[in-house]
């Protein structure tokens with residue numbers, strides 16, 4: 684398959700990343716590629732370093748060693764807001780919506796912080812996540828978790844990101860919401876977005892991911908397509 688120059692410019696990679704909290708090494712020698720048009724999943728037990736990896740990719744934790752590249756550009760030392768402008772958007776394990784703002788205003792914040800300021804992107808994101816009806820005018824404070832996860836995702840999408848980092852997007856969702864989420868994420872990948880998903884729901888990972896990386900104690904210990912890697916993870920009884 685020929686890879687276009689545009690595609691190359693949007694590949695997010697890490698090279699030999701190491702991250703520490705005081706003296707403790709939370710990430711060690713993590714090298715990984717997040718290509719456009721693919722869904723890449725990270726699984727692993729609590730404390731494996733998944734969220735720390737996200738922090739290093741999003742610019743909220745500075746690695747002690749190694750590099751983060753977007754295409755050929757070294758973004759290791761760029762702050763989070765500058766990475767957002769380059770098209771790297773994230774959602775959080777702990778929901779981070781503004782409770783007093785309406786759904787639509789939360790999503791508009793994402794458009795203002797994002798790569799391009801496209802007013803149509805707000806409406807597109809609201810529509811894609813099923814938030815364009817009466818929900819759009821409701822304050823976020825009163826909404827259930829499943830709806831708030833959609834608001835967060837819509838807010839990330841409103842900035843037209845090239846790379847989407849999703850930290851446990853299915854946490855707190857019911858079965859129907861997980862099915863709807865999977866459909867949206869596959870559509871985004873089909874449109875060329877690069878997705879990196881940390882997820883504990885292994886059925887969802889098996890359904891979604893093109894590539895799975897298993898982390899343990901700060902390292903990537905297995906990588907490959909889900910049918911191969913999830914079998915290995917299961918046979919080791921990895922508590923994910």
Ligand SMILES: Nc1ncnc2c1ncn2[C@@H]1O[C@H](COP(=O)(O)OP(=O)(O)OP(=O)(O)O)[C@@H](O)[C@H]1O
Nearest residue numbers: 704705707709727728729730731732733734735736
């Ligand atoms: N701010 C911090 N200060 C000190 N240690 C931290 C800090 N954040 C994380 N750690 C430690 O770093 C290691 C990796 O944590 P991290 O949150 O990245 O793991 P995780 O795989 O995301 O876990 P979980 O699935 O529970 O979210 C853990 O041992 C954790 O205790």
